[in-house]
Amino acid sequence: MTWNDIEITGWGRARRSRAEVARPERRQPLASLSGEGPAIGMRRSYGDGMQNGGGRLIDMTRLDRLLEFDATTGHLRVEAGAQIGDLARIFAPQGWLPAVMPGTGFATIGGAIANDVHGKNHHTVGSFGQHVAAIRLIRNGKTRDVTPDKDPDLFRATVGGLGQTGIIAEAVLKLMPTKGDLMMVTERRVADWDEHVELLERSTAPYSVGWIDATATGDRLGRGILEEGETGTGLVPKRGAGRKVPFDAPHFALSSPVVRLFNAAYWRRVPASGRTVVKPISDFFFPLDRIRDWNRLYGKRGFHQFQCVVPPENVDRLRDMLAQIADAGIASPLSVLKRMGPGRGGMLSFPMEGFTLAVDFPNRPGAAALIEVLNGMTEAAGGRVYFAKDALLRPERVAGMYPELAAWRAEVARADPEGRMQTDLTRRLKLRG
C-alpha cells in the first residue's frame, strides 16, 4: 500500500494539516489498514474532522460500489465511499431516493453515517442514521456487521461517531419511494424573522428550508426566501455543465459590500408574489454542487461555518444571533434556517427538536471571536453546535451540549482502545477524554 504525504483540509479550508494517506482501490487491503488511522471520504465537512496531522488517513473514495438492491423493500447495500448524489441520480428514475440527503451530493455514505447528517426534511423523516439498517465495520483487522437490534450501543456509537469506532466499509441503506426525479418547489419571499419561523412551523411540505439574508438589519432582520418542495415526475430540459472556480478568489471577492449586494439581488430573484418551479432533484438538494470548488470564492484564507440547533421555545435566540452577526459587520452570503424534529440516530448526533441555523463567514479577523460568542449563546439556549461544520468550539462546551458523551466515550474506548482513529477534531474537542 502506497502512502501519499499530502496536506488535508476540509471544505472551509481554514484549518489544514499534513498526513500520510492511503487510497485503497480494492477491499482486500482494508483489514490490514484498519489500525493505521481514521477513514475519510470526500472531505465535505467544514472543519478538521477529516484531518490527522502527522498521522495516517485512509481515503475510502475509491471503494464506492453499489452491491445489492432489493426493489421491493428499497434496501441498498453499498460501499462506504459511494457518494449520495450518485445514489440519488441512479435510483430516482427507478422511484427510490435516499431518505435523508445533506446539502452536497458529494458527501460519502461513510461520512453521512459518521456525522449522522440531516437534510431539508428532518422534521418529517429524521436523520441519516435512522435509515441505515446495517453497518459493516472493520476494527483491528476484524470485520463485523453492526445492526441497531443486535448491537444497539455500538451502532449508536458509530452513527454520528465521527469514525471513531473503526472503518465504515459498507452499509445497508433504506431508500424511500419517490414519485420521480424532479422536485416541485414553491419559493416565496419572507419579510422578517417572525414570518420565517411561522411559515416554517406551519409548513406541511415534506422538504422545506429558509434562506436568510444575514446582512438585513432592523425590521428586515431575518428576511429571506422560503423554499418548500415535494418530489414529482415529469420532464425538464437538460442543463448544461456546471461551472468550476478555477483559482482562489482575491480576499475582497466576498467583501461585505459585495455580499450585501448579492444578498439583495438574491432576495429579489423570487417575485413578490412567489412562484412554483420544477427542478431536477439535484438542483434542489445540492444547489451549490454545480459550482465546483465554490469554496475557493472565499480565497486562500477560507471560511468558517457556524451551525447550531436550539429547542423550539428558544427559537428567538437565533434571531439574537442574526442581530449579533449583522452588527459585527462580517457579511455572510449564506445563511440557512430549517426546522428539526427529534429524530437522531446516535449518541453524538447533532439533531434535536427545534430550529437550526447555519451561517457562513469569510475567515476574516473577528470571525473567530464572533463564532465564539455564537457558540456561547447556543450553549446558553440549551442547544448544540454541529461537529461537521465546526472548527472553533471550545472543548469545555461539549459535555453540556452532548449529554451522551460519557456513554459514547465508553463504547469507543472498547472499539478503539489505543485511540488510533483520532482526528484533529476529536483531539481539539477532547471528545475521547
Add this chain to the structure above:
Amino acid sequence: MQETWIILGATSSMARAFVREVAAKGASVLLCGRDMADLRALAADAHLRGAPDSVAMAFDARKPETFGPIIERARGIDGMLSAAVFVGSMPPQSAIDADPALIDGTVTDSYTGPARFLHMLAPLLEARGTGRVIGVGSVAGDRGRLPNYVYGSSKAGFHAYLSGLRNRLGRSGVHVLTVKPGVIDTAMTWGLPGIRGAALPEDAAAAMLKAADRRRNVVYVPGKWRIIMTVIRLIPEPLFKKLKI
C-alpha cells in the same frame, strides 16, 4: 444490438470507470481480472448501474490457461462482442535494474499476455463482423525514456500489436482503438513524487468511449498529451540520450 464488453484488468481505476460508462449505456459486461471478490463487487455495481448482464471471471495475463474459458464464454454470448484491455504493470525502474528478471513479467502483463488473448478473440469478432477493441497503451510507449523504459518498451510493443490488429480486424468491420493515457490519478500514480495535473479516471474513460464511438484510431487521453509526446518524439536522439525526462 446488445453489446457485451469483455474487460481485461477490470479492477483498475480506469477500467472501473469505463465499466460504469458502458453499463450506463445498457451494455453487458464480462469482467476479467485476478481479484475475484473485487470483480464480483464490480459486477454487482455494473448491473445496478444498467448492465443487463454482468459476470466476473478469472484472468491473469501471466496464466494463459485462464484465457480459454473466457473465450468459450464469449462464444456463447449473442449480439455484439467488444473488448477493452486495461492490464499492465509498471514496477519501479530501480526495482527492475536490481532484478532484471522483472522485465519478463512487465512485458507479459502489458504486451504479450493481452496480445495472446486478443489473438484468440479475433476470430470470434471477425466471424460476427461487428464490435470494437480498445487497447490501453501509454504515452510511455512513444519513446523509451530513462525513468521507465522497460514499461515503455512493453507498451510500445503493445501499440505495434494493436496497429497490426487494427489492420486485420478492420477488414471484417471490427474497429480497434489504441488509447495512450498520460498521467491518470490511479493507484499506479498515487504517492509518486512530482505528479501534477493527473486526470481523473472518469474523464479518461469517457474520452475513450467517445473515441471508440467515433472510430478514431489512436487517441491520447487527456488530449494535450498528443502535443507533449510529439515534442518528445521529435527531440533528436543525440540530444535525447542525454536527457533525464
